[in-house]
Structure formats: C-alpha cells, structure tokens
Amino acid sequence: MIYKILLTVWMAIIIVAAFLYAEAATGFPGETSRILFFHVPQAWVATLSFLISMIASAVYLAKRRVKADYLAQSAAELGFLFCILATITGSIFAKTTWGAFWNWDPRQTSIVILLMIYGAYFAVRSAVNDPDRRRVFAGVYSILAFVTVPFLVFVVPRITTSLHPENTMNPAHPGMDPKTLKVFLGSLFAYTGLFVWMLRLKIRVLTIEGLREPKFMSRKPDNE
C-alpha cells in the first residue's frame, strides 16, 4: 500500500521534472529530446523483463517450480506491454526528427522482432492444453528466443547504419547535462519500481488462478 503511494508520488515528480526542470538537449528539434525520460526507461524495462522471463524459464525447466513459471509468464506479459510503449514513443520521436513514424531503422527492426518473439511465446502458451507441458514448451521457446537475441542486437544493426541517437543521449556520455541526468536516473528508477509493482500484482493473480487447478488428493476423504 505504502509502496503504491510512494510510487505514485515519485512518478508524478518525475513527470513534472521531465517537462519543467530538465532542459531540452541541443541538436534535436524543439522539445523532442524530452522523450528520453520516457522512451529509454520503457526500453530498459522491456529488456529487463525479457531477461527476467528467460532466467525464470530456465529455473522452471531445472527445478519445475510453478512459481518460476508464474514469474516467467508475468515478466513476459509486462515486457510485451513496455515493448509496445517503447515502440510507440520511439516512433513519435522518429516522426519529429526523421520525418516518418516508421522507416525500418535497425532499432525499429529489432524491436519488431522482439514483439514477434513475445507474440510467439504467448502463442505457445495458448496452443498447449496440458499445464505442465505448456510451461515446459514456453520455457524452452523463451530460451531459444533468447539465444537469437544477440544476433539481433549485435548483428543486425551493424550491417546497416542506424539513425538512432546513441552518444548525445547516452547517460554515461560526459556531455550530458547534470539536470537531465538526474531526471533520467529518477525516471529509470520510477519505471523499474512501476514494473516491480505490476509484476508482483500479476504473479498474485496467477497464483490465485493456479489454486483453481485441480489438486490431487492422494488419500481418500474420511467419509468414503
């Protein structure tokens, strides 16, 4: 409860600060660079949840604990959501700076493939009826998908050149304005907090749903 309130306040502060406190970076038309405070944390959360989902899948395959599968599924669903948000905010930025919402920039290509992988992951889950088999297949698919990601992130962007701003907006870049850096890190923190909160909610929902799965009674009831 307290977590929820703190998170709300913190996010509100970040949103205000992103528009009023931080200054727009030079080299971008108008105020467009402010999208940094939303787009990058979304992309970060999408990546983080993809990673969590894959690790949880591996843990499930090794230990066969249902909890691990709940985590994998929840993280995948949230990752998908944040992936879509990052795609939308990214293409708004693309429209204002490169002139088109979509132009198959390597970054856009990779995020579309990531969305497809998530879609396929949900397709596996919906195509298998038996719950145990569903969990194993989803886990196997998520690990397979994960090993193809390095090919996306490293191989594809290298072949064609990217318009994606890398240096001017990189927080590690020494040229970044200290105010911008503060808000950016705050936003990263806020988004991660939001993600953790949503993740815990989703896991609770799955756990409650899981209770409805028929449980096996190994001993006969007394009245029989």
Place this chain on the structure above:
Amino acid sequence: MFAVTTLIAVSFSIGSFRIEEAERPFLYSVLLWIILTFSALSGLARSFVKEEEAGTIDVLKLSARPQAVFLGKLLFNLTLLGALELMIVPSFILLMSYQISFPGFFIAVIISGGLGLGAGTTIIAAMIARASTRGALFSALSLPLLLPLMITCIKGCERAAIGISSAGWPEVKIAVAYFVIMITMSLLLFPLVWEE
C-alpha cells in the same frame, strides 16, 4: 510442390526485366529467400507431426535416445533443405536471369543459410507435434527465431550478386554461428520437449 508453384508464380508475374537493373541484386535475393524459407517451412513442419499421426512416436520414445531422435530428424530436415535448395536456386537463377558476381560466396551463403534454417526449426517441429492447435503455429513460432538468419542471408546474397567486397565472408560466419548455437541449445532442450 509448394516451392515449384511459388517459384513459377513469382517468375511469371515479375519476369526478368520488370525490375530496374540496379534494384535486381537486392530484390532478387529477398524473393529467393522468401521462396526458400516458406517452402522449407511447409515441409519441415511435418517431421514430427508425421510420427505423431502414425502413432509411432511412443515406440520411438520407448526405444531411442532423445538426442539420437533429434539428430536423426535434423539430418532428415537438412537433406530435405539441401534437395529443396538444389531444385530452387538454379531454376530461380535461370528463370530470373540473376547475375551473380561471386558464385563461391553466393553458394556458401545458400548452404550455411540452409543449415541454420534446419537447426532453428527442428525443435520447434517437435513442439508443434505435441500442441493441440498446429495450423499456422509452426510458422508463427519459427519465423521470429529465423528472422536474424534471414536478414543476414538476404544481405549476403545481395552482396554476392553485386560483388561488393566479401572479404572474410561475414554473413556465412554469422549463419554458421547461428547453426552451431541452435544445435547446441536444441540438444540441451530437446529431451525436455520429447519427454513431455
């Protein structure tokens, strides 16, 4: 059959002179890989479904080691892909009068791409056989995993056709790396899928 039909449809409707000379190397390599991938997918999906439908999958489970089953199916799929490429690629080149500057590089891309295609889809085929809805699932699951490979191979064929520097054959290396990683992961994960 699917392969021949698409090949004829594509070459008939596009012909060899409809596309600008400068665009040809790129567009032709895209077309070639689309034909190859989709005809491969329609054949590869069957490898485990066949066993499931004939009711032989359980006897196989009772008698063979999972890794042996996987490697056997992979070998079968790779043979199938080899035959498919042998049939499609030369006829595509002839029908579309596709000019290739570096034939050696081109052939290497085709072969390594085929290897990657087989390695990436065999374990998916095993999962499909145990799923309740099969329909389009195989393509839906395979394509996201294959996209990086396809992009690489399209690029490789384009470069081989134009004849821009192909020192070190980077696309071939990527495709071979994909092949090796997919086989390693599949060998690790296949027993889990097989025993479900």
Place this chain on the structure above:
Amino acid sequence: MFTLNVSGIGKHYGETLLFRDISFQLNRGDVLAVAGWNGSGKSTLLRIIAGLVRPSAGQVGMFFNSEPIPKESRRRFVGMVAPALSLYDELTGLENMEFFCRVRGTACNRNDCLDIIDRVGLTEHATKMCRDYSSGMKQRLKLAQALLHKPPLLLLDEPGCNLDSKGIEVVQEIVSEQRQSGMSVIASNEKREADYADRVINLSE
C-alpha cells in the same frame, strides 16, 4: 536382478480422477493383471510405468540388484505392446525389427530379428510391407518389437487384441517364458488373459 516398485500412483486429467493410490511390487517370475472397465485407466497405468505419461502423484521405481535405475536408461529394461503403439507402415516387418535394433543400439543381427519374427509366426510375411499386414499380423509384429531387446519388464496392453487362437497361444507362451527371465504386467478384461496372472488389480473398485 530386476524389480519394479510402484508406490501411490494416481492420475487425473483436468477434474476427472482416473485412479489413485496404486501400489505394488513385482519381482522375477511375477505376472500381474490390471482389470477395470473401459476408461478406468488401464492403459494409462501401463503408460505411466513405461514413462510415457507423468503420474499426478506417486512414483515408479525400477531397480537392478537394488540399485535404482535412472529414468534415461530405463528404456533398455521395458518392452511394451499397446493398441496405440504403431510400427512403421512404410517398412517391411523385418526392416521394422532391424530399425528398432539399431535405434536401441542393442547388438542384434539379422538372424536375431528373423528369430523373433519366427517366434510370433510371421516368417512368411517378414519381407512384406507392414501397410499390407492384417491387424492380427500387426499385433504379432508389435509383440516381436517388445521382445527384441529381451526386457525384464513386459507391459502388455490388450495383448490378445485382433489375434486368432494361434496368436493367443503365442502370447501365452511369451508370458510363461517371461516368468523365467522377468515379469509382466497385462492390462486386459479378457478372463483368459487374467488367468495367466498370479495377482489382479482392479481399477474400477
């Protein structure tokens, strides 16, 4: 010395309970019959023992000289016949046997395969395509497949199905010979087949 130990096995599909608390132990020479109405889970129980289906509760233990046998090496110890297990239609009877010899990695040559085929009375049809076999001939070939690697545990699900009186005799011989070398579990509602057994489990009770 091979022993089978089944303890507390239960299985449900969704909300339907098939059976629960099935426990028994088999040693060399034992023949167990599993009886029950259609749908009572006879085949499922055999499939669970074979490792094809995961039980919802309980364990199947196999031991060799009291050493537990891990799941991945159990296939050497189990031979199974069931209506749902089919052989390859596009091979001949002999080719089927040779194929299973090879995937099992057991050292058996063509003569061993011919011996097995002779034992189930298919010598005349050994080089015929299985596609052209009658259902009784297919059943005989399935029996041959289960015996190929001389398993100490035979799981026979409706072994007499589609068989003529001579085929039934073959089954009877197989079960009594199996007493010397191992054990068998027979799932059947046939009175005759239950008579081979020295113990009966009824899943409908």
